Amino acid sequence: MSDEKxxxxxxxxxxxxxxxxxxxxxxxxxxxxxxxxxxTVELAVAEAEKCLQCRNPRCxxxxxxxxxxxxxxxxxxxxxxxxxxxxxxxxxxLPAICGRVCPQETQCEAKCIYGIxxxxxxxxxxxxxxxxxxxxxxxxxxxxxxxxxxxxxxVGSGPAGLTCAGDLAKLGYEVTIxxxxxxxxxxxxxxxxEFRLPKEIVAKEVxxxxxxxxxxxxxxxxxxxxxxxxxxxxxxxxxxxIGTGAGHPNFLRIPGMNLVDVYSANEFLTRVxxxxxxxxxxxxxxxxxxxxxxxxxxxxxxxDAARTALRLGxxxxxxxxRRSREEMPARVExxxxxxxxxxxxxxxxxxxxxxxxxxxxxxxxxCVRMKLGEPxxxxxxxxxxxPNSEFVIDCDTVIVAIGNSPNPIVPSTTPGLExxxxxxIVIDEETGxxxxxxxxxxxxxxxxxxxxxxxxxxxxxxxRGIHEYLTKKRNxx
Amino acid sequence: MYKIVRKKVLNPxxxxxxxxxxxxxxxxxPGQFIMIRVNxxxxxxxxxxxxxxxxxxxVTIVFQEVGKSTRLLGTLxxxxxxxxxxGPLGRPTHIEKYGTVCVVGGGCGTAxxxxxxxxxxxxxxxxxxxxxxxxxxxxxxxxxxxxISDEFYETTDDGSCGVHGFVTTVLGDLIQKGRKIxxxxxxxxxxxxxxxxxxxxxxxxxxxxxxxxxxxxxxGMCGACRVTVGGQMKFACxxxxxxxxxxxDFNELMGRLNAYREQEQVALELWEKEHGGGK
Ligand SMILES: Cc1cc2nc3c(=O)[nH]c(=O)nc-3n(C[C@H](O)[C@H](O)[C@H](O)COP(=O)(O)OP(=O)(O)OC[C@H]3O[C@@H](n4cnc5c(N)ncnc54)[C@H](O)[C@@H]3O)c2cc1C
Numbered sequence: 001m002s003d004e005k006x007x008x009x010x011x012x013x014x015x016x017x018x019x020x021x022x023x024x025x026x027x028x029x030x031x032x033x034x035x036x037x038x039x040t041v042e043l044a045v046a047e048a049e050k051c052l053q054c055r056n057p058r059c060x061x062x063x064x065x066x067x068x069x070x071x072x073x074x075x076x077x078x079x080x081x082x083x084x085x086x087x088x089x090x091x092x093x094l095p096a097i098c099g100r101v102c103p104q105e106t107q108c109e110a111k112c113i114y115g116i117x118x119x120x121x122x123x124x125x126x127x128x129x130x131x132x133x134x135x136x137x138x139x140x141x142x143x144x145x146x147x148x149x150x151x152x153x154x155v156g157s158g159p160a161g162l163t164c165a166g167d168l169a170k171l172g173y174e175v176t177i178x179x180x181x182x183x184x185x186x187x188x189x190x191x192x193x194e195f196r197l198p199k200e201i202v203a204k205e206v207x208x209x210x211x212x213x214x215x216x217x218x219x220x221x222x223x224x225x226x227x228x229x230x231x232x233x234x235x236x237x238x239x240x241x242i243g244t245g246a247g248h249p250n251f252l253r254i255p256g257m258n259l260v261d262v263y264s265a266n267e268f269l270t271r272v273x274x275x276x277x278x279x280x281x282x283x284x285x286x287x288x289x290x291x292x293x294x295x296x297x298x299x300x301x302x303x304d305a306a307r308t309a310l311r312l313g314x315x316x317x318x319x320x321x322r323r324s325r326e327e328m329p330a331r332v333e334x335x336x337x338x339x340x341x342x343x344x345x346x347x348x349x350x351x352x353x354x355x356x357x358x359x360x361x362x363x364x365x366x367c368v369r370m371k372l373g374e375p376x377x378x379x380x381x382x383x384x385x386x387p388n389s390e391f392v393i394d395c396d397t398v399i400v401a402i403g404n405s406p407n408p409i410v411p412s413t414t415p416g417l418e419x420x421x422x423x424x425i426v427i428d429e430e431t432g433x434x435x436x437x438x439x440x441x442x443x444x445x446x447x448x449x450x451x452x453x454x455x456x457x458x459x460x461x462x463x464r465g466i467h468e469y470l471t472k473k474r475n476x477x
Numbered sequence: 478m479y480k481i482v483r484k485k486v487l488n489p490x491x492x493x494x495x496x497x498x499x500x501x502x503x504x505x506x507p508g509q510f511i512m513i514r515v516n517x518x519x520x521x522x523x524x525x526x527x528x529x530x531x532x533x534x535x536v537t538i539v540f541q542e543v544g545k546s547t548r549l550l551g552t553l554x555x556x557x558x559x560x561x562x563x564g565p566l567g568r569p570t571h572i573e574k575y576g577t578v579c580v581v582g583g584g585c586g587t588a589x590x591x592x593x594x595x596x597x598x599x600x601x602x603x604x605x606x607x608x609x610x611x612x613x614x615x616x617x618x619x620x621x622x623x624x625i626s627d628e629f630y631e632t633t634d635d636g637s638c639g640v641h642g643f644v645t646t647v648l649g650d651l652i653q654k655g656r657k658i659x660x661x662x663x664x665x666x667x668x669x670x671x672x673x674x675x676x677x678x679x680x681x682x683x684x685x686x687x688x689x690x691x692x693x694x695x696x697g698m699c700g701a702c703r704v705t706v707g708g709q710m711k712f713a714c715x716x717x718x719x720x721x722x723x724x725x726d727f728n729e730l731m732g733r734l735n736a737y738r739e740q741e742q743v744a745l746e747l748w749e750k751e752h753g754g755g756k
Contacts, residue, residue, distance in 0.1 A: 180563070180694070180696050181694065182514055182521075182560070182561040182563070218561070219561050219562065219563040220500075220563075221563060221564070221566065221696055224504075224564065224565055224566060225500050225501060225504060225564070225565070226500070226504075247696075247697070247698040248697050248698065249698070249699065249700045251700065251703075251710060257703075257710065258703055258704070258705055258710065258726075258729055258733070259732075260732050260733055260735070260736045261736075263701075264699060264700040264701075266698055266699050266700065267693055267699035267700055267701045270693050270694065270698070270699055271693060275520060275521065275693070276518075280740065280744075281740075281743055281744050281747050282518060283518045283520075284518060284519050284520040284545060284546055284549075284744055285520040285521075285693075286520075286737045286740030286741070286743075286744070288736060288737065288740070359732060360728075360729065360732030360733065407696065407697055407698065408697070408715075409696060409697065409715070
């Protein structure tokens with residue numbers, strides 16, 4: 001062994017992602033305009049230049065729909081942004097949406113090799129950039145197979161339904177989407193706020209589907225106006241896809257849940273996003289938000305509700321979450337944005353009662369402090385209440401964002417459709433087919449509340465499953 | 478878009494519209510409701526099915542002009558279109574032969590009580606109806622109700638027509654006299670339903686009420702319509718709108734119905750300013 005030390009190799013300090021311009025926090029809390037402003041051409045190319053173009057890229061395996069990430073980034077480096085957009089669209093029909101709302105930090109970017117020493121390549125921001133670039137310049141329709149004379153009904157127009165519809169239309173199917181609401185888009189229009197996902201982008205995607213020949217029937221609550229069996233037997237659909245999501249809000253089993261100023265996040269966000277209550281009285285739907293708002297939960301829904309309350313004029317907004325920051329299921333960017341905007345985090349805190357006055361108005365919320373114990377089935381450490389640690393949060397509005405369950409309307413009106421004890425629909429993972437022949441399902445109605453991209457992936461798989469099923473059936477005849 | 482094929486003014490504040498919606502008309506049942514949005518800036522609000530014609534493909538709604546949205550709807554005429562008309566939602570009324578059924582309708586609620594009373598009659602029940610309003614001008618469906626009833630009563634708060642008093646005055650009387658009633662069905666203002674339930678409670682007569690909660694979607698998605706029934710949280714839109722009146726927490730319901738009082742006032746005043754006092 002030599003005493004001589006080798007001259008230390010000069011390592012560059014770890015790099016960070018090229019920052020994306022954003023609205024200033026103090027300004028944006030007064031408006032509903034988009035927070036993140038997106039890369040310019042220069043910023044996008046600079047970020048893309050950093051990509052290692054790995055021979056065996058890992059990022060793709062982190063993407064539920066396997067976007068050819070390496071290839072689209074290479075096209076950005078060449079300045080072929082339209083080509084890059086087309087590349088993404090080969091596997092992801094909603095890139096402008098995914099670029100904005102996917103939890104990249106646990107998916108593609110988590111696998112990025114460049115990210116081992118540095119911040120990973122900003123794949124989400126690049127995806128968003130090319131999708132916006134292409135949308136603004138007008139995209140051409142892809143090739144559509146000649147009509148094959150087969151008809152498919154899609155129930156629900158969230159990301160699962162939209163994706164399934166798009167893929168089938170391209171294969172030549174006659175596709176009808178039935179949507180319960182008056183506007184298509186599912187959570188993308190009623191849940192996720194304008195400042196995170198402008199509704200115009202969702203409308204463009206829906207418009208694209210219509211140009212592909214997909215028919216959209218709004219105000220159709222399947223299970224009420226028409227059953228799945230009627231669609232198959234009386235209305236001549238050859239197959240049905242159920243993508244009705246997990247839209248049924250959960251409440252806590254504590255006193256005070258029905259007080260006047262207690263909202264489900266679904267109600268609060270639907271009033272504001274779908275019904276445009278933030279423009280009241282120009283729009284007729286009102287929303288009430290007090291001075292001090294407590295939002296219960298730690299997911300994206302909770303962050304959206306909290307930041308929406310702030311924008312509607314609340315003076316102080318608290319996130320009340322029973323575990324610690326590490327366990328929060330929200331996207332990191334949303335938590336950071338919420339914090340920058342001044343949302344206060346009451347972590348390791350669990351509500352035990354919402355307090356009301358004689359008129360039913362909320363006057364506070366009693367909570368108990370928690371500590372983390374052993375990991376539970378989900379692998380997260382189980383929160384346990386600390387005895388005698390009760391305290392009261394002074395608030396006048398409570399928003400409950402502790403998760404949503406599957407909507408039971410379709411399962412309860414479809415005999416023979418197998419469901420789990422949580423009310424989710426059981427499917428064959430490969431084909432997406434349910435226990436009923438010719439009936440497929442995917443998205444939150446199968447997995448329980450999950451993500452946009454996983455719903456899209458499920459819609460894609462089901463489209464493939466439907467195509468195989470109907471092709472086989474036809475060949476037999 | 479759903480075309481209004483017939484409009485009728487029932488009284489100064491209540492209007493009837495027959496709306497073309499063949500797929501809804503095809504399947505709707507008494508007791509179910511429709512979510513309506515009049516125009517692009519409109520809010521979604523529920524109206525119970527007042528009647529339907531499967532052959533013509535129409536659904537009839539009857540509404541009282543209370544706030545901006547119902548006023549706006551009231552300005553539409555035959556040949557005009559309602560933007561969104563979603564239904565049928567909620568569970569239908571459970572109709573069977575009970576024996577004697579007393580159907581109570583208050584104000585505009587009578588329009589909803591009517592098809593229910595008719596269905597009870599068709600199922601072979603002896604039907605007593607009580608039709609109440611503040612004053613004679615506000616009584617609706619008088620002839621229709623009478624025609625399908627075995628016994629028919631009217632009440633007005635001011636005594637301008639029928640019995641001077643409330644629907645509960647007549648109902649209480651019937652019970653007092655020892656009339657055997659097997660079921661009471663009541664629909665109208667929350668306060669009326671509360672007192673109907675109070676009136677029947679001592680004698681344990683099964684009492685069904687049809688709740689008019691605030692709703693945003695009407696499909697179980699928002700929970701705005703949640704109500705405590707028998708100590709449990711229920712959603713009026715999917716678990717109801719009809720519940721056992723003796724189990725409903727009416728005080729909570731009325732509190733929640735008033736949630737948007739102030740905003741409703743703002744919207745209404747603005748509307749009146751823009752439309753020169755409405756009408
Ligand atoms: C506030 C909020 C924020 C979120 N943020 C993110 C995020 O940042 N990133 C992310 O990846 N995920 C996020 N999610 C989760 C994501 O939006 C969902 O996982 C995804 O939308 C599920 O898609 P889906 O197609 O299965 O169902 P949905 O989007 O729920 O769509 C279902 C559709 O079916 C309709 N429907 C229901 N019943 C019927 C019926 N009987 N007949 C006809 N139509 C019916 C509904 O009206 C709805 O339009 C968020 C969710 C919420 C609520």
